[in-house]
Amino acid sequence: MTVLTNTRGRELQGRAGSTIRRPFGRRPSVVPGFGITLGLTLTWLALIVLIPLAGLFLKTATLSPEQFWAIISSRRTLNALQLSFGLSLVAAAINLVAGAIVSWALVRYEFPGRRIFDAIVDIPFALPTAVAGIALTSLFAENGWLGSILALAGIKVSFTPLGILVALIFIGLPFVVRTVQPVLLDLEAEVEEAAATLGATRWQTVTKVILPAVLPALLTGFALAFARSVGEYGSVIFIAGNLPNVSEIAPLLIVIRLEEFKYADATAIAVVMLIASFLILLAVNRLQRWSELRSGRL
Amino acid sequence: MSVALGTLQPRKQREAPPDAHDVRQERRLVRWLITTFAVLFLVLFLVLPLATVFAQAFARGFDAYVKALVEPDALAAIRLTLLVAAIAVALNLVFGMIAAWAIAKFEFAGKTILVTLIDLPFSVSPVISGLVFVLLFGAQGFFGADLQSHDIQIIFALPGLVLATLLVTFPFVARELIPLMQEQGTQDEEAAISLGASGLQTFFRVTLPNVKWALLYGVLLCNARAMGEFGAVAVVSGHVRGETTTMPLYVEILYNEYKSTAAFAVASLLALLALVTLIAKALLEQRAATE
Numbered sequence: 001m002t003v004l005t006n007t008r009g010r011e012l013q014g015r016a017g018s019t020i021r022r023p024f025g026r027r028p029s030v031v032p033g034f035g036i037t038l039g040l041t042l043t044w045l046a047l048i049v050l051i052p053l054a055g056l057f058l059k060t061a062t063l064s065p066e067q068f069w070a071i072i073s074s075r076r077t078l079n080a081l082q083l084s085f086g087l088s089l090v091a092a093a094i095n096l097v098a099g100a101i102v103s104w105a106l107v108r109y110e111f112p113g114r115r116i117f118d119a120i121v122d123i124p125f126a127l128p129t130a131v132a133g134i135a136l137t138s139l140f141a142e143n144g145w146l147g148s149i150l151a152l153a154g155i156k157v158s159f160t161p162l163g164i165l166v167a168l169i170f171i172g173l174p175f176v177v178r179t180v181q182p183v184l185l186d187l188e189a190e191v192e193e194a195a196a197t198l199g200a201t202r203w204q205t206v207t208k209v210i211l212p213a214v215l216p217a218l219l220t221g222f223a224l225a226f227a228r229s230v231g232e233y234g235s236v237i238f239i240a241g242n243l244p245n246v247s248e249i250a251p252l253l254i255v256i257r258l259e260e261f262k263y264a265d266a267t268a269i270a271v272v273m274l275i276a277s278f279l280i281l282l283a284v285n286r287l288q289r290w291s292e293l294r295s296g297r298l
Numbered sequence: 299m300s301v302a303l304g305t306l307q308p309r310k311q312r313e314a315p316p317d318a319h320d321v322r323q324e325r326r327l328v329r330w331l332i333t334t335f336a337v338l339f340l341v342l343f344l345v346l347p348l349a350t351v352f353a354q355a356f357a358r359g360f361d362a363y364v365k366a367l368v369e370p371d372a373l374a375a376i377r378l379t380l381l382v383a384a385i386a387v388a389l390n391l392v393f394g395m396i397a398a399w400a401i402a403k404f405e406f407a408g409k410t411i412l413v414t415l416i417d418l419p420f421s422v423s424p425v426i427s428g429l430v431f432v433l434l435f436g437a438q439g440f441f442g443a444d445l446q447s448h449d450i451q452i453i454f455a456l457p458g459l460v461l462a463t464l465l466v467t468f469p470f471v472a473r474e475l476i477p478l479m480q481e482q483g484t485q486d487e488e489a490a491i492s493l494g495a496s497g498l499q500t501f502f503r504v505t506l507p508n509v510k511w512a513l514l515y516g517v518l519l520c521n522a523r524a525m526g527e528f529g530a531v532a533v534v535s536g537h538v539r540g541e542t543t544t545m546p547l548y549v550e551i552l553y554n555e556y557k558s559t560a561a562f563a564v565a566s567l568l569a570l571l572a573l574v575t576l577i578a579k580a581l582l583e584q585r586a587a588t589e
Contacts, residue, residue: 029404031487032497037400041412044393048464049418052430055440059433098339105336107312109329117337119580123344125519126572128526129424130546131565134553135347138354138562145346170343185312189322196321205322231423233529234546238553251425255533258429263438270426277421285414 056274059267071268076244077253081272084250087161088229091168096222098169099176100214106177107184121177124170129234136167137239159241164249167235172225179221183214183291216291220284227280231273351569354562366560367567374540375548375564382456382531382544383524386463390520394471395513399501401472402479403487413476419468427465428533431458454536459544462530467520474516478509511586515579522575526568 060068071077105111106118124132140147140157150157157163187210195205233251241247248256250273257266324332356363366372397416401409419427433439435452445452452458486508490500506513528546535542543551545564552561 029484029488030491031403031484031500032491033399033501034404034406037396038404038406041393041397041400044397045412045415048461048468049415052434052461052465053418053422055433056426056430058440098335101332102336102339105333109333111333111337113337117340119576120340120344122576122579123348123572126522126575127348128528128546128565128568128572130528130549131351131526131568131572132347134549134561134565135350135354138558139347139350145350146342166343170347173343192322202321202324227421231421231426233423233425233532238550251423251529254423254425254429258432258533261438263433263436266429267433270423270429273423274426277423281414281418281421 053274056267056270059263060271063264063268067264068268071265072272076248077250077265077269079245080248080250080253081269083161083164083248084230084273085276087164087168087249088226088232091165091172091229092222092226094165094169095172095176095225096218099173099221099225100180100218102173103177103180103184107181121174124172124174129171129232130238132170132235133167133238136170136235137163140166140239158239159247161240161247163239163241164236164247167239168229168232171232171235172229175224175228176218176221179224180214180217183217187213216287220287220291223280223284223287227277227284230280231277348569348573351562351565354558355566357562358559362559363563363566366557366563369560371540371543372548372560372564375543375545376567378456378459378541378543379525379545382459382463383521385460386467386524387517387521389464390467390471391513391517393468394473394475394516394520395501397472398475398479398509399505402476402482403484416469416472419465424466424527424529425533428462428530430465431461431534453534454538454542456542458534459531459542462534463524463527466527466530467524470520470523471513471516474512474519475509478512479505482508511582511589515582518575518578518582522571525571 063071102121106114106121137158138144140150140163142148142151142156142158144158147158155162157166191209191213192205195209196202200208231251233249233255236249237252240249240252242252250269254266254269254273257263257269323329401413432453434441435445435458436442437446437453439453452461486504487500490504491497495503525544526546527544528550531544532547532550535544535547537543537547537551539548539551545568549561549565549568552558552564
C-alpha cells in the first residue's frame, strides 16, 4: 500500500481499519467521488429509465383485472402477441444454427474476404432499423433481386409473415455470432487433440467435446436474439404487410392503439411484452453465469 | 447483456487455422460446405440489403439523388437528427463516465442490480421506450394537464424526441467503459491521489487516457443508434413534416408516399453512417490491440 500524504487519504486510511459501516456496504478506498457519482448515477437512472417505466405499470394499475384481461385476451391482441413471440422463436432458432456455422467458419477457416465478412456481421447493429426495413422489403419484393428469383418458385416474402421472419433473422444474427465467437477462440487446442488421441472421430470430438463447451454461449445468443426480435419494430413493419390477425406484430399494435388514443390498450400490451423481456433478461443472466462457470472465466 | 453490441476490448488474436495434417481439421468437403454456407448466408442476409440501399438510391441517377437530399424537408430532417443526437449523446457521455466511475472504481452492495438496471433499455422494445413518455407527458398523460396549462409541449416536439432517444441509448457509453475500467483496477488512481492530485485531475489525466478508445467507441455506437432510432421517436414525434421528423421518420414518410428513390437517398446517408461506424470500430479494435 502506498504511503498516503494528503489529509483526505489519511482520513480514509484511518477509517479503513475500524469497523465503521459505510453506506451501501462499500469497501474502503482512497479514490474519491463515490458518493457524488453514485448519487448522480441513481438520479439520472431514475429520471430517464425507472420513473418512465414505472409509469407504465401505474397506468396499468388503473385498469381493473377484468379490463386488463379483456384487452389481452381479445383476438387481435392474442394474434399479435402470438405472431411476435412465435416468429421470434423461429428466427432465433434459425440464427442459432446459422450463427454457429458462421462463427465456426470465421474462427477456424481461412477464406478470401474473411476479415471483411467478420466486420459485416455487425451491420444489423449499426444500420438503422427503418433503413433495414425498406431495404429488405425492396430486396424481397416481387421485382426485387431476391424476390424475383423466389417468385419463380411461387414463394412470396414481402408483405407476408415470411417477410417478418426474414427481418427478424437479419436483426438477430449478430447476437449469436458475437456471443459464440469469443468462446470458440478461447477453446484449448489440447482438449481436441486429446480427444483425437484417445480415438474419437472428428464428429465425436465436435459433438461431445466442442459443442458442450459452446452450448451456454449458443443459448445466450439465442435468448438475446429472441429478446431483440420480440420488441423489434422498424425493420419489420415495412416488410410485414401489417394485416390485422395475420401479419400484425405486437409492437405495431401498440402504436396503432396509441394513434387511436386507446392508451389503456397500448399500455396493457406493453406491460405483457415488458414482463416477457424481463423474464428473458433473467434467463440470459443465468445462462451467462453458467457459461462463465463452464469456461472457468469467473 | 454485455454482448449486446460487443465491447471494445483488444480482440484475442486468432491462432493460425489448423493445417491439413492437424487432428483438429475437418475433411475438405466439410470445410468447403461450412464456408460456402457461411458466406452465402452473410451475403444474402447482410450484404444484399446494404447493396440494395445504394442501388435504389441511385436508381434514377445522381441528379435525382442529390435533388432528394437538398429538399427543404430533407434538410430539416437532417438538422433535427443532428440536434437530437448531439443532445442525447452529450448527456449520455457525461452520465456514462459518472456511472462507470461509481461502478468500476468502488465495491458496494447492489452493484449487480445497478448494472442490470442500466442495461435494461437494451431489452425494452423501442416502441415501449416511446410509449412511456407519451403516458407521462402526452395530453392524457400524468403531467399532461399541468404541461398544457403552462403551455409546455414535450410530446410531438423536440423534448420528447430527445427523451425517447436518451432512454434508448442510455446504456451505450457506460456499457463500454465499465468492463474496461474494472479490469484496470484502482492502482493508478490511488497513486495519483497519494501524490496529491484532486479527484477531477485524477479522472481527466489518469483514468480518461486509459479508456479513451473504449470511450470513443461507446460514443460512436451511441451516436449511430441516436441518429438511426426509429420506433421510439416514431411514437413521440407526431410526424410533422419539416418539424418533428428525424431522418429515419422522413424515410418512412417518403417510402409510404411511394417516393422510393428519395426514401433510399435519405436512407443511404444513414447507411453510410453505419458503414463509417463499422470501419471506425475495426480501426479502434486494432488500436486497442496494439496498445
